[in-house]
Amino acid sequence: MKTIGILTSGGDAPGMNAAIRAIARTAFEEGLRVKGIRFGYDGLMSGDIYEMNVSSVADIIQKGGTILGSARSKEFQTPEGQDQAVRILKQFGIEGLVVIGGNGSFQGAAALHNRGIRTIGIPGTIDNDLGYTDYTIGFHTAVETVIESIGKLRDTSNSHGRANIIEVMGRDCGDIALYAGLAGGAESIVVPEHEFSIDEITDRIERGRKRGKRHHIIVVAEGVGEPYSMRAAIEQRTGVETKITILGHLQRGGSPSFTDAKLGSMMGYKAVKALIAGSSSVAVGVHGDEIFTMPILEAIEVEHEFNEELYEMARVLSH
Numbered sequence: 546m547k548t549i550g551i552l553t554s555g556g557d558a559p560g561m562n563a564a565i566r567a568i569a570r571t572a573f574e575e576g577l578r579v580k581g582i583r584f585g586y587d588g589l590m591s592g593d594i595y596e597m598n599v600s601s602v603a604d605i606i607q608k609g610g611t612i613l614g615s616a617r618s619k620e621f622q623t624p625e626g627q628d629q630a631v632r633i634l635k636q637f638g639i640e641g642l643v644v645i646g647g648n649g650s651f652q653g654a655a656a657l658h659n660r661g662i663r664t665i666g667i668p669g670t671i672d673n674d675l676g677y678t679d680y681t682i683g684f685h686t687a688v689e690t691v692i693e694s695i696g697k698l699r700d701t702s703n704s705h706g707r708a709n710i711i712e713v714m715g716r717d718c719g720d721i722a723l724y725a726g727l728a729g730g731a732e733s734i735v736v737p738e739h740e741f742s743i744d745e746i747t748d749r750i751e752r753g754r755k756r757g758k759r760h761h762i763i764v765v766a767e768g769v770g771e772p773y774s775m776r777a778a779i780e781q782r783t784g785v786e787t788k789i790t791i792l793g794h795l796q797r798g799g800s801p802s803f804t805d806a807k808l809g810s811m812m813g814y815k816a817v818k819a820l821i822a823g824s825s826s827v828a829v830g831v832h833g834d835e836i837f838t839m840p841i842l843e844a845i846e847v848e849h850e851f852n853e854e855l856y857e858m859a860r861v862l863s864h
């Protein structure tokens with residue numbers, strides 16, 4: 546193998562640049578050439594590809610987003626799109642491809658492997674919804690962003706004696722809400738993994754009010770549904786004015802936390818070493834402090850387990 550390519554696909558995530566840097570630097574050390582593929586699988590199919598050198602990845606470890614750009618490609622999901630991608634990879638002499646992204650991006654990597662390209666997946670998504678790995682790159686930073694926002698909303702909530710609903714991202718996964726709610730000290734956490742009870746939320750508000758509490762923070766995962774009916778029910782039952790903040794794409798930006806910059810670096814390094822050792826169609830993951838690889842098709846089959854113990858802890862601690 547003489548040349549590898551790198552692409553980032555799906556929603557961007559802080560720490561992707563740290564992974565790109567690690568992949569490129571490890572590959573140069575091993576005497577490989579590296580091609581950067583812009584805008585995910587879309588850029589691969591159109592040949593939007595450039596030669597990277599040591600300077601291409603200088604000064605990016607702390608940058609949010611992805612220097613390669615990203616996309617959610619519909620065309621690449623078709624057999625014609627995948628055939629076209631293989632033609633381009635051959636034209637550019639790319640024998641190994643590192644894909645940084647989520648579940649859909651991994652399926653693309655597996656499809657290319659079936660067409661004879663050596664591929665490896667690195668989990669990059671703020672959602673933390675891949676069950677085979679403890680964490681995905683970007684999750685910790687997104688959680689930090691939500692915690693900072695909870696603190697700010699608590700300030701104004703206290704001043705006005707209001708409740709605040711904060712809707713956070715995560716698709717169908719409640720991890721961002723759970724971890725940020727626990728570490729940010731939210732009074733209520735609402736996630737798609739649990740049926741939510743409006744009685745429990747309003748009882749907490751009323752209990753808090755009785756002992757003089759002037760704020761009430763409710764973190765709601767986007768997978769639960771729209772927060773407006775929840776607000777209406779809270780106001781109607783408790784009389785407490787309730788504001789809604791949808792944090793949205795703020796959670797996707799910013800410099801990676803220490804954890805995400807470290808995870809990106811370690812996974813990028815490991816991915817290149819695995820490619821060189823002959824692996825293909827494998828995913829890189831982390832368990833505890835250990836970085837490992839496993840077959841990508843098995844990895845995407847592992848169901849993400851919601852951490853019930855943390856959820857219970859958060860309930861107990863949030864009086």
Ligand code: F6P
Pocket residue numbers: 556647670671672714715716767797
């Ligand atoms: O997968 C990451 C994510 O930010 C999800 O949490 C969210 O549901 C989705 O992407 C938003 O996608 P887009 O940026 O395409 O609107």
